[in-house]
Amino acid sequence: NKQYRRHSRAVGRPFGKKQKRSRRKKGIKKLCTYFFEMDVSVIIPTLNEEKNIEVCLKSVIAQETDVKYEIIVCDGKREDKTFEISKKYADKVILSDVRSIGLQRNRGANSAAGKYFLFVDADTILPKDYVEWGMNKFNSDSNMLGFCAGFKFSNPNPKMVFTEKLLCSWFDFNDKIDFPTLLGFNTFVTADAFKISGGFRDVPLEDADFARRLHKMGKTCFFTDNFVITSPRRLDEMGLLFSLKYYFELELSTRYPNLKDILSSTSYVEYRPDEEKLHQAFINISTYTNNSAELTDIMKDYIRKKADKFTEELRQQFNETNVWAKKTNDQAIENIIVVSQSISYITSRS
Structure with missing residues (x-):
């Protein structure tokens, strides 16, 4: 039943019903996580994102799929209400001592139970079919290690649309000449490949660095048949x-x-x-x-x-x-x- 499948709802919390988490429910959740393997871990690094995080998390929760997934937020020490907002929606909210988008992604991955990691930035909104679409990509190509979707800006004025089209087209062109692009604000990767690669490093252009290392290990892609909305x-x-x-x-x-x-x-x-x-x-x-x-x-x-x-x-x-x-x-x-x-x-x- 899809109403019970969306992220932590697989552990028995009815879809859309607002209830406080009790000790009993937490115990049930841990027990179910033990018995049921998690397919996907959605990992979101944050730093003072109270204006964006709720919309992002709602888009993750709204995924139309039977895939089992969890939501992990790794916050770079709170100075606003990001932590409190995240607690209402995420399965795990982790506080990171280090403010580094790459290292925060790694910290979230260390706490993840999924066989696949989906990295999303707090100012990014997923389409409702993203998780299902992504899993179909992996299932249809056993050699696929990681990929990302195209993007559209949340403010679609002519200047922004021109830029997004130009950049997405350029990344698509690079993909065709075996030149890897993985955009950090929406990157889907197998957990095994991520761990073997060493994950993200605390370097400039950490997503480009990760894309290059992952591409050396195997197949990566920039797809233009789906798009996220980003700031x-x-x-x-x-x-x-x-x-x-x-x-x-x-x-x-x-x-x-x-x-x-x-x-x-x-x-x-x-x-x-x-x-x-x-x-x-x-x-x-x-x-x-x-x-x-x-x-x-x-x-x-x-x-x-x-x-x-x-x-x-x-x-x-x-x-x-x-x-x-x-x-x-x-x-x-x-x-x-x-x-x-x-x-x-x-x-x-x-």
């Missing part, structure tokens, strides 16, 4: 130009793994390369099949084509003028130049 706050904080610059430099750092050691940032801030490490990272750049010049040319050509396509689609969708379309397209081309200059600068230092 555009990073884009708002960084601006469109730097957001594109961030993601394309992320691709470069993944292609050349040593570059991650150059970055002094921990998440979504501008990079400050160390000159000596830059030299070491690219000293053998000519030995790579795809050098930086080729990467830049591919990127520029790809974005030009996609920018033309998306601006026309969005002009019609939002009933925008030709002037808006031209301005948006010109901005995308300008972004290409800035990103190219950034990549050229980094590689020139070698």
Whole structure:
């Protein structure tokens, strides 16, 4: 019965009925967890997310599936009501002494009982079929170790839609050329592969670092047949130009793994390369099949084509003028130049 299957409801709590947790119910829950294997552990790292966490958790609870799953929130020490809100919905709420999104994910994984781990950020909303869809992906391909879905921004104005389309298309393109992308705000992975890989590390671009290591172990994918809704706050904080610059430099750092050691940032801030490490990272750049010049040319050509396509689609969708379309397209081309200059600068230092 699906009404009894949704996350901890498998242990006997009727769907939608509000009751306080008694000792007896906790005992029943532990007993049932012992007898019934958990399929999926949904792990959510948080830090002062009281404005977002409830909507996120409700989307996880609302999954339409017979898959047995639990919800684990790992909070980076509360300064707001994130902890209290999470306690109302999650099966486990853990307080982490370390404020690190990667290490908090690991902490949640250490307490997880599922055979699969689904990592979701607090500002992300899952579609109702996400868990079912994800399990079908694993069941249909025994070689699959991990994957993520595409994304749409929760504020669908023309600028945001243009950016999400451009980025999702770029990640899909990378996937087709065997270049891994796993977005930390929605990553589904087998528990065994996660443990063998060592999980997330406390490094800049921790999701790109994890994607690279997991891809070395086996198959990973970026799928575009399903989408999560995520907050555009990073884009708002960084601006469109730097957001594109961030993601394309992320691709470069993944292609050349040593570059991650150059970055002094921990998440979504501008990079400050160390000159000596830059030299070491690219000293053998000519030995790579795809050098930086080729990467830049591919990127520029790809974005030009996609920018033309998306601006026309969005002009019609939002009933925008030709002037808006031209301005948006010109901005995308300008972004290409800035990103190219950034990549050229980094590689020139070698």
